[in-house]
Amino acid sequence: MSVVSSPAPRKGRNIELVLLLGAVGIVGLAYLNVGLAALGTVPPGIFALTGGYLAVAIAMHLVLRWRASYADPLMLPIVTLLNGLGLVMIYRIDIAKGRSITEGVALKQLMWSALAVAIAAGVIIVLRDHRLLRRYTYLAGVLGFGLLLLPLLPVIGTSEFGSRIWIRIGPMSFQPGEVAKLLLAIFFAGYLVQTRDALSVAGRKVLGMTLPRARDLGPILVAWGASLAVLVFERDLGSSLLFFGLFVAMLYVATERISWIAIGLTLFVAGAYVAYLIFGHVQTRVLLWLDTFSPDALAASDQLAKGLMGMAAGGMVGTGLGRGRPDLTYFAESDFIIPSFGEEMGMIGLFALLMLYALLVERGLRTSLGTRDGFGKLLAAGLAFSLALQCFVVVGGVTRVIPLTGLTMPFLSSGGSSLLANWTLVAILLRISDHARRPLPEVGQSGVADAQTQVVKMP
């Protein structure tokens, strides 16, 4: 006989717990490995620190059980593993620089991680439904663009290492771009879900592509202008590419019109080319990218060259954690943490990391596919794609696929603002995924009808 009821959907919380234990176990072993290889002793506080990290991860897991029990079971373990490996590598650079654990960067990063997880848990608890975010579409837009352009303000905006992407208030410094990425994704999702019908109205047909009406070009031109402003005035190609790419991708998802991608790419390439012709710092970046080892490029910066030589030194299997010399590259714990991993864990280790990111993005896109409301679909796709694009910009920058930019690797790189923003991003994805995977209450079957009794259960 046929069974009418669909099988009970799997929540996956137990799988998540097992994976989480595995992730923290790997992080603990990596920490032990670094200590033994670089110091020759068991690193300080191995049980306390690993235990503390486990406690933070388990707390997040419990929050999910409590408030988002259908959330995707892979995201949290992946992010926990990435964040933990980042901590280990930052500690490893601390050792190389001769900093003890108390004066190093790693412990700060661990505190930031705990804070980031706490905020992510807060988001899960407070934000019962992601559709609530749609109410704040325009607030998010204003805040997002504001934060994006904040470093341009005098006094608080500071220019560091050639890019004006920091704000500094007293002793606190902050890279607002990461938070802006999150807010802008919310804004784009809310805005596009409202206007998608208008934007997808067909205009003229050119070269087999249906172009949008001229009057609908406004939003993309605004986004383009903002991204060029970021490129030119903040000297930050990475953020510029990230925001504009995010906008175009979400515009495409919303309208299903390939012409938007063509228009977006054309605008960006044209804008970037003009910026290249006009601005010296853009030319330097391009020179460093195309001809890294020329005397001119090395005179400007040998950072990329050193990172490449570090990766080459690692080769296929790497020198082993704690056995390389990643500290020879500047910013080995932040912008250049990927070459640091490449050197010590080899090509195979980098592949593993990239696969983790790819898997995380894939879970995000799957969430988007499974979500029933347009806003959630757009938001999930946007957030997932922004992660992918950021990985591409960072790893592509240090491996010479594209010019090097000043972005940090999500979850791995040292930096508090990046951690806070990306954990929050994952929290929102988890929230949407809970919504996407949660079965719809079946019509006519609710309340009492759900409660099965022994009597009616088939043998």
Next chain:
Amino acid sequence: MNAPVRRLALLVAALFGSLLVSTTLIQYVFAADLNARADNRRTLLSTYARDRGDILVGQTPIATSEPSDDEFKYQRIYAEGPLYAHVTGFYSFYGASGGLEQAEDSLLSGSSDKLFYRRVSDLFTGRKPQGANIETTLDPAVQEAAARGLDGVKGAAVALDPSTGAILALVSRPTYDPNSVSGHDLEEVETRYAALNEDPDTPLVDRAISGDLYPPGSVFKVVTAAAGLTSGDVTPDSVLPGGAFLELPQTDATLPNHDNVPCSPTGEVTLTEAMVVSCNPAFGQLGMDIGAEALQDQAARFGFGDAVSVPMPVTPSSVPSDMNEPQLAQASIGQYDVRVTPLQMAMVAAAVGNNGRVMKPYLDQSVIGSDLSVIESAGRTELSEAVPSEVAGQLRDMMVDVVQRGTGTLAQIPGVEVAGKTGTAEHGTGRKAHAWFIAFAPADDPEIAVAVIVEDAAAAGSEISGGQVAGPIARQMMEARLNE
């Protein structure tokens, strides 16, 4: 909106795919190129961080790596640096440079394929890779005697074991201290290296095997005599012209005897007498009699023109081709464009002493692993037969006479029969000539063959003068070996 999300996923796959490709290119395809870059500090540090093997003379290391407490981990130390400078070379920021450091870099650093099984076992046991040690063939007593003799002058001295080809001494002067350019202070090393490199006396050059080659002068007469005797047309008693000069065909120029005196009152000499007094007209005529080809072939059988490695590459010595008769006469007494290394002339002496057989010269006695097991051991290799053994005996008798009653009396050792030949090689008018001496002892069963050259030390045109300067140095080297 699901279709564009799926296409977005394809784009994401392409983005990550490109990252996998770029990572592969850097870490696998071009990794070796990147690692080999001169400005790669990681490679520099990791080669420095290896426990490089020792270079040994007997059981005493002349180059060793000692742990240092800076980032380079090891400091290369050269005991008696100046004495063995050209044997060891040095190990600096410029890499291994000169001598065995460069020639056997892969063994000393431990990266040689010969150490493959050791490296594999190091990988599994977690033992730090260590370079192999190289035990040289040098005899410190002979080396020191040569260095003492050449103290304060420019020149070179080589000593060989005639029966094996083992190099007993390899000295080039002026010398330098390899320790001075092996420090860890880059700026200091750069300054000192530049000073050595620009020094007009070229202390970095190993004159014994790879300098600007010398004209051999009269020591080359041994080769000319060998060619004549081997041809069968000439015997030690053959009579040759022995006036004060030799008329040359095709030109007004003549080939004068040294000191412008006749070789004998009669104007004629036997080949033996010509050798004893180093008679230029006699050898000039002998060369023209046998022809250029015979002379070149004879030189080639002694090893001229061969690129041998000891393991440092030795510049091949040469006899010019396409000579006319006057040039051939000049070449027959070791002038014109005949160019030799001191090592090559030591090989000539050694071959005469070794019944005509030329042994391949070598400096590596054995390669010893860090666990003291012998990885490779030198074996004697015969390069060629220079002359039949009866000719070798005739040449030996003539060279014995040179030392007993000819131009080489200063090389006599009481109680030992020494065979030798003097030379005074002119190089340009108005300059003092190079003083040469080649010898082996004991003459009937030699334990050592030597070649000594002292630059710009002999009165031009005076054969006695060359023997006076270089002969005693050769004698001291041979004594050092025979007294052991």
